Amino acid sequence: MEFTEGLQRLGHGFVYTTVNVFVPPPDRRWSEVQNRIPDLAVSKREPEHRFEAGDPPDLVIEILATRRGNVERTEKLDDYSRAGIGEYWIVNPFDRAVEEYTLRDCEYVLRETVGQGALRPAAFPGLEIDLERIWAVLA
Numbered sequence: 001m002e003f004t005e006g007l008q009r010l011g012h013g014f015v016y017t018t019v020n021v022f023v024p025p026p027d028r029r030w031s032e033v034q035n036r037i038p039d040l041a042v043s044k045r046e047p048e049h050r051f052e053a054g055d056p057p058d059l060v061i062e063i064l065a066t067r068r069g070n071v072e073r074t075e076k077l078d079d080y081s082r083a084g085i086g087e088y089w090i091v092n093p094f095d096r097a098v099e100e101y102t103l104r105d106c107e108y109v110l111r112e113t114v115g116q117g118a119l120r121p122a123a124f125p126g127l128e129i130d131l132e133r134i135w136a137v138l139a
Contacts, residue, residue: 013124016041020050021057023079036079039063039091042121051083058123059087063138067094077101081108086123093138098131 020035038060041051051057060080062072072090080088081103088108090099097115101108102122118128 013127014043014046016043016057019047019057021060021080021083021085022051022053023083024053026078026082034079036060036076036083038076038080042124044123054084056083056085058085059089059121060085061089061091063091063093067092077108081106087121089119091134091138093135096131096135098134 017040018037019041020037021041023034023036025034035050040061041057042059042061043051043057047055047057062069062076064072069090069092077088084103086103088101088103090101092098095115097113098119099113100111100119102111103109114131116131118130119134120128
């Protein structure tokens with residue numbers, strides 16, 4: 001996997017495919033604890049079993065299963081921002097594009113949409129992910 005290889009070269013970071021990410025309730029009246037399991041979670045440190053409140057991964061990545069991606073662009077966008085995850089990427093294999101969101105003032109801002117070249121996660125300076133390799137895996 002491109003991420004794992006790149007993180008090993010940098011000497012730090014972990015990639016998870018089935019890890020729970022705690023999402024705080026939208027307001028204090030709710031007591032329900034929510035977890036999300038992103039397609040990929042990338043972190044500078046290794047959690048014990050899941051990413052707890054106040055200790056989220058540095059980047060989460062969702063790969064669209066349908067062209068529309070309604071849940072990824074609404075519910076998950078809101079949940080991951082409440083969890084305090086610094087970067088959120090939505091990989092769209094249908095249009096061969098990746099939307100890169102950055103957390104600013106508790107909301108995600110679309111940093112850019114990339115369709116070719118390399119992805120460069122802000123949390124991992126020096127790491128580059130070749131999009132052609134991503135598209136080849138998802139084909």
